[in-house]
Amino acid sequence: MPVRLNPAVLPAATETLRQQVRDFLAAELAAKRFVPGCDKWLGGFDLEFSKRLADNGWLGMTWPKQYGGHERSALDRYVVTEELLAAGAPVAAHWVGDRQSGPSLLRYGTEQQKQQYLPAMASGEHYFAIGMSEPGSGSDLASARTKADKIDGGWRLNGRKIWCSSAHRVDSFILFCRTQAPSDDRHAGLSQFLVDLKSPGITIRPMNLLSGEHHFNEVFIDNVEVGDDCLLGKEGDGWAQVTSELAFERSGPERFLSTFPALVAVLKRLGRDADRGQQLVIGRMVAQLRALRGMSVSVAAALDKGEAPNVEAALVKDLGTRFEGDMVEQIRLLLETQPEYGSDDELDRLLAESFLHMPGFTLRGGTNEILRGVVARGLGLR
Amino acid sequence: MSDEIGTLLLDSLERLLRDQCTPERVEASEEGGFDAELWQQICELELHRAALPEAQGGVEADLPLMIELLQLAASYSLPAPVAEAMLLAPWLVTQANIDLPDGLVTVAARCDQLSLSGAAGNWQLSGDIGRVPAGRFADQLLVAVSFDGAEKLLILESSQWTVEVGKNLAGEARDRLSFSNQQLTDTQVVDLAVGTAEKLWQLGAVARSGQLVGALRRAQELSHNYVQERTQFGRPLAKFQAIQQQLALLAADLEAASVMTGLAALSFDKATAAGDLLDIASAKTQAGQAAGMGARIAHQVHGAMGFTQEYPLHHATRRLWSWRDEYGNESVWATLIGSQVVAAGGEQLWPLLTSTSR
Structure with missing residues (x-):
């Protein structure tokens, strides 16, 4: 089976939109409404910033107008997301909902569910977290033990979820759990539910990052009762639904741009007098960035044409997440730095943010080892 | 050029290589990396002219297609200087608005130790060029040289140089060609745009x-x-x-x-x-x-x-x-x-x- 990406570039029509986003970001920076940071799609939670994006029509961009969307192309959305990431803007509040919960709702939700959530998400009034991983269920997602028992008119939920980014601050999450006991078909009997994080029986415990930041949470689900109308998609189809959600999760520019602001900062620190050795290191990083962006745009263009480049997306994510970590290792050695969290020095601060977040780059959304397994299967080796 | 022509060119090259360009054949060309008979078959398919404008007998194959053809040739380790003969030479003669010379045409892109002197009616060439692809096999060599603040394309013939053989790690000929006070005719020296x-x-x-x-x-x-x-x-x-x-x-x-x-x-x-x-x-x-x-x-x-x-x-x-x-x-x-x-x-x-x- 061939694994092949056809090189694609963004259509010229996206350039106007790109300029609008750049103008918006310049105004935000001028008004000191955000400080550029690394990995801000995980760590930059700013409801007001997300709301201003919504006011510009940049949330729910590709969704139908009847659900509050703007019916823009996926490539338009690509331009907006890459501009926000490159600027190190605080986009964490809406990231998960805009990237995957919304598209899942559009694909699997009932009319009533779509009406209930999507317009509020697109207008920046309702935000989502992910409820997939569990203490005993990381890469092996099908081993989930959180369960839903059928009760009259609904379901009773019990279990634990972890790595739920911003669960303590957002409104809902999509819970992945067992609706039937495990059988020989490990992927059978799994379902997804839309759950209000303020429901009685939900307890949220912080799981602080190495930097001390509180973004991740452990969510305890203790006899939470939800109605039948909270089931997302079909009972028992959870595995297929969740894996299609992962395809959205794997293909974006956040998989190689998490540390990009540190590269801009080191260029500012170096000024015009970088020596040949420094130019070489910088040139290699920029060449890789140009290639990764070319690959990522090519995946986005294939998705936009209705293709399913799942293997290619896994391949780009493997390459991109290794790169965004390697890049800061190289930046660190371009000159003498002393990374310090919260430092007044921009480069030292950005490097600290990068290093303390770095272990997550090659874990989240599927570890690189799992991704390479996906690639190997695509290559016909498994 | 249409997509159909592109597919046709790729298919015909693939068929030729699959049938003819076997590992044994590649092995047999180890010394210098040139199989004259295979190259002749490529020329019979007119692939060496594909990148030329229609007026010059080509199909104006664009660069993405030419790169695909080169990739295909490389995936069979085709023993021939395809990049130079199929792409660089046609591109260069198109820039100079002249015909593609006959025979195997190779190209040297860097030639700092070559010096052109004289003027129209009395051109002289001296010096040498290192690591010329397929130098010993070529009938013609195209080089772009600086001259008096301008650039000139030189169309050189094998009778005008002497060869000192060299090779790369793959055994492909990368020869040193030397020119000793060679007299060039005016048709061998053509103006090129700077750059x-x-x-x-x-x-x-x-x-x-x-x-x-x-x-x-x-x-x-x-x-x-x-x-x-x-x-x-x-x-x-x-x-x-x-x-x-x-x-x-x-x-x-x-x-x-x-x-x-x-x-x-x-x-x-x-x-x-x-x-x-x-x-x-x-x-x-x-x-x-x-x-x-x-x-x-x-x-x-x-x-x-x-x-x-x-x-x-x-x-x-x-x-x-x-x-x-x-x-x-x-x-x-x-x-x-x-x-x-x-x-x-x-x-x-x-x-x-x-x-x-x-």
Whole structure:
């Protein structure tokens, strides 16, 4: 089976939109409404910033107008997301909902569910977290033990979820759990539910990052009762639904741009007098960035044409997440730095943010080892 | 040029190579890397003229298609200087608005030690050029030289040079051609626009990037076949995760080089924008990097079997180790990118990375 990406570039029509986003970001920076940071799609939670994006029509961009969307192309959305990431803007509040919960709702939700959530998400009034991983269920997602028992008119939920980014601050999450006991078909009997994080029986415990930041949470689900109308998609189809959600999760520019602001900062620190050795290191990083962006745009263009480049997306994510970590290792050695969290020095601060977040780059959304397994299967080796 | 013509050209080259360009045939051309009979068959298909304008007997094949043809040739380790004869020579004669000379035409993109003197009616050429692809086999050589603040295309004939043989790691001829006070006729000296020589060098880099991708695909294919056939500890090698992970790494670097080369081919012909040079430089940097990594992985998964001349993997990997150093290695191109990025400053990096030439 061939694994092949056809090189694609963004259509010229996206350039106007790109300029609008750049103008918006310049105004935000001028008004000191955000400080550029690394990995801000995980760590930059700013409801007001997300709301201003919504006011510009940049949330729910590709969704139908009847659900509050703007019916823009996926490539338009690509331009907006890459501009926000490159600027190190605080986009964490809406990231998960805009990237995957919304598209899942559009694909699997009932009319009533779509009406209930999507317009509020697109207008920046309702935000989502992910409820997939569990203490005993990381890469092996099908081993989930959180369960839903059928009760009259609904379901009773019990279990634990972890790595739920911003669960303590957002409104809902999509819970992945067992609706039937495990059988020989490990992927059978799994379902997804839309759950209000303020429901009685939900307890949220912080799981602080190495930097001390509180973004991740452990969510305890203790006899939470939800109605039948909270089931997302079909009972028992959870595995297929969740894996299609992962395809959205794997293909974006956040998989190689998490540390990009540190590269801009080191260029500012170096000024015009970088020596040949420094130019070489910088040139290699920029060449890789140009290639990764070319690959990522090519995946986005294939998705936009209705293709399913799942293997290619896994391949780009493997390459991109290794790169965004390697890049800061190289930046660190371009000159003498002393990374310090919260430092007044921009480069030292950005490097600290990068290093303390770095272990997550090659874990989240599927570890690189799992991704390479996906690639190997695509290559016909498994 | 239509897509149908492109498909036709690719299909006819593929058929020829599949039937004729066997590992035994490649092996037989080890000394110098040129199979005159195969090259003749390529010329009979008119593939060496494909990039020429219709008025010159070509089909105006665009650069993305030409790069695909070069990739295909490289994936069969075709023993012929295809990049120079099929792409660089037609491109150069099109710039100079002259006909493509007959016979095997090779090109030298850098010729600092060549000196043209005199004037119309009395041109003299002296000096030498190192590492000319297929120099000893060529009937004609095209070079772009600086002369008096301008650039000239020289169309040189094999009777005018002496050869000192050399070769790259793949055994391909990289010969030194020397000229001793050669008298050139006026038809051998043609005006070129300033900057053509530099553009020729860049085109060479895109061409080699495409060939590197082709050779990598061959190394990948041989590796996939081998790990599925070879059994150790009671299972095919392909079933070992350690092997799968290595081949996934190879695939990732290969696709990065492939996409970047495709983008460089798309932007080469467009109006000169900063992004164009970035694409070319990034392509050669990524392809060179992937070549080293890919050759290492391919040999590792082949075990000792790929380490001898008895198995055809070396046809691909020795080309990888050679071509990555031709038309500028990763260091040359990355330093060029770095110097431009540093000169432009940090604020200009993102606009540069997102620029698209149209």
